[in-house]
Amino acid sequence: MLEQKNVKIQTIQADVAIPSQLASAIEQVKKPLYGVFHAAGVLDDGVLQQLTWERMAHVIAPKLAGAWNLHCLTQxxxxxxxxxxxxxxxxFGSPGQASHVAANTFLDALAHxxxxxxxxxxxxxxxxxxxxGAxxxxRVDQHMQLRGVGSIAPQAGLRVLEKLLEQSAAQVGVMPIQWAQFLQQGIVSPFFSAFRQVATSTAQTASPSEILSQLRAANPVDRLTLLTTYLQTEVGKVLGLPADRLPKPHQGFFDLGMDSLMTVELKNRLETQLGLSLTATTIFEHSTICELAQHVAATLTPEGESVQSVESLALKGVESQLEQKSFSELRNLDGKQDLEKEGIETAIINELEELESLLKRH
Ligand SMILES: NC(=O)c1ccc[n+]([C@@H]2O[C@H](COP(=O)([O-])OP(=O)(O)OC[C@H]3O[C@@H](n4cnc5c(N)ncnc54)[C@H](OP(=O)(O)O)[C@@H]3O)[C@@H](O)[C@H]2O)c1
Incomplete structure (x- = not known):
């Protein structure tokens, strides 16, 4: 397109992080130079504990060394x-992207x-x-959508770029955001205080913890059922599953396809929506939806209400269902979906034998 307008395009390959290579590339470009665009970057995401210096340097070099070299060589x-x-x-910060955040923060500082x-x-x-692009x-855009962050269509991005070249700020953020949804993730930085005020004044944010009120009002058995369904939805969102495909409550998080970054995201979502403080290892220690529901239920149990054992809660749930259905009825029901529709614990459906023995023990 540019060539149709008689623009001559010259391509020279060089590693911007290596001053001699960059100097040689700049040497080959016709002078004077009127503009520099630095767009080199490498991604290598991972939780902080798993990062090595080699991995960090790989991400940081093209941005930090690359931009600094361009700065020095074009002055x-x-x-x-x-x-x-x-x-x-x-x-914003970004879970699993410490090196990327550091590298880009340097670019911001360099512009200033x-x-x-x-x-x-x-x-x-x-x-x-x-x-x-990367x-x-x-498919970052699909994941970001869940956090209230949209993506930038290339043509729209170029139009914004044109506008930005005409303005005077040294640093500008460009991202389409639903602030109310975005801030629900528990972002506490004062940087967002102005947006928080706007977001909280909208009707949308009136019920961020609707689930929390429901859980508090529920009796222990219903609370566990509610939590299980809620966690199925949240885990499904983190995994990027379609809304009509809920993960199984007894399947391990890692068998469901969750990675360590997703566990951080799940932890953050639960902390924000349920007003809890969870340790970094909570998701590993309670590694199925059922186990996590029981842990969260115990954490949310109001003062004065006794925390019942997992078995006794499950048992109560079973008993209340059995008051309405005989075992033979339960056995004969072939439709898992029917049972789910009636709100019966999925555990009962999948593990009838296990629960039978549980009843016998009591
Ligand atoms: N795409 C986005 O949504 C997005 C969002 C925010 C910021 N950004 C930033 O915008 C820039 C462009 O993004 P993109 O999506 O187009 O990235 P991309 O598709 O990954 O392209 C990055 C380019 O940088 C080059 N590069 C990496 N290290 C280099 C080095 N040391 N010297 C010279 N070239 C090097 C790569 O060359 P090779 O292929 O030869 O390795 C590649 O052509 C990046 O800095 C990125 O961080 C992008």
Whole structure:
């Protein structure tokens, strides 16, 4: 498209993190230089405990060393613009992306520094672009949608870029966000206080903890059932499952396909929505929806109400169902879906034999 407008495009390959390679590339470009766009980047996500310096350096080098080299090697050029492609991750934080956040934070700081010494500088904290680039390849946009963050269509992104080149701020964040939904994740940074005020004044945010009120009002047996259903929905969201496909309550989180980043996300969602403080290992220690529901139920049990054992809660649930159905009826019901529709614990459906023996023991 640009070539149709008689623009000559020259491609030179170089590692921007290596000063000699970059210097040689810049040497080959016709002078004077009027603009620099830094868009080099590498992703290597992982929880902090699993990061090695080699992995971090791999992510940091193209941005930190690359941008600094460009800054040093172009200072004698009459640049109109020096644009750095940073990320929304540097504004919001992003689980599993410590290196990426650090690298982009450097880009943001460099833009401010250049401005402070009278040089052009603009760092753009882009949200995820759709269709093209690393985020689209990793289907980040679908995952972000669950957090209230939309993606940027390429044509819209280019239009925004054009506008940003005409304005004077050194750093601009570009991301389509539903603030009320976004802030429900328990983001506490004062950076978002202005948005929080707007978000809390909208009707949408009036019931962030509706589930919490329901749980508090429920009796222990109903609470466990409610929690199980709620956790099925939340785990399904974290796994990116369609709304009509709920994960099985007795299946291990890791068998369901959850990775360590997803466990962090699940923990954060539960903490925000249920007003709980969970340890980093909670999801590992209670590694199925049933186990986690029992743990959360115990945590939410109001003062004065005795915390009943898992078995006795399950037993009560079974008994109340058995008051209405004989075992032979239960055995003859072939439709798992029928039972689910009636709100009967999925455990009863899948593990009738186990519960029979539980009843016998009591
Ligand atoms: N896509 C998004 O949604 C998004 C959102 C926020 C920020 N960003 C930022 O925008 C920039 C472009 O994103 P993208 O999605 O287009 O990324 P991409 O598809 O992964 O492309 C990154 C490019 O950087 C090059 N590169 C990596 N290390 C380099 C180095 N040391 N020297 C020279 N080139 C190097 C890669 O070259 P090779 O292929 O040869 O390795 C690749 O062509 C990145 O900085 C990214 O962090 C993107």
């Amino acid at each position: 004698n050029q009459p640049l109109d613009c020096f644009v750095l492609f940073s990320s929304a991750a540097a504004m 520094y250049r401005r402070s010494i009278g040089l052009p500088g603009l760092s753009i904290n882009w949200g995820a672009w759709s269709e093209i 985020a689209a390849q990793r």
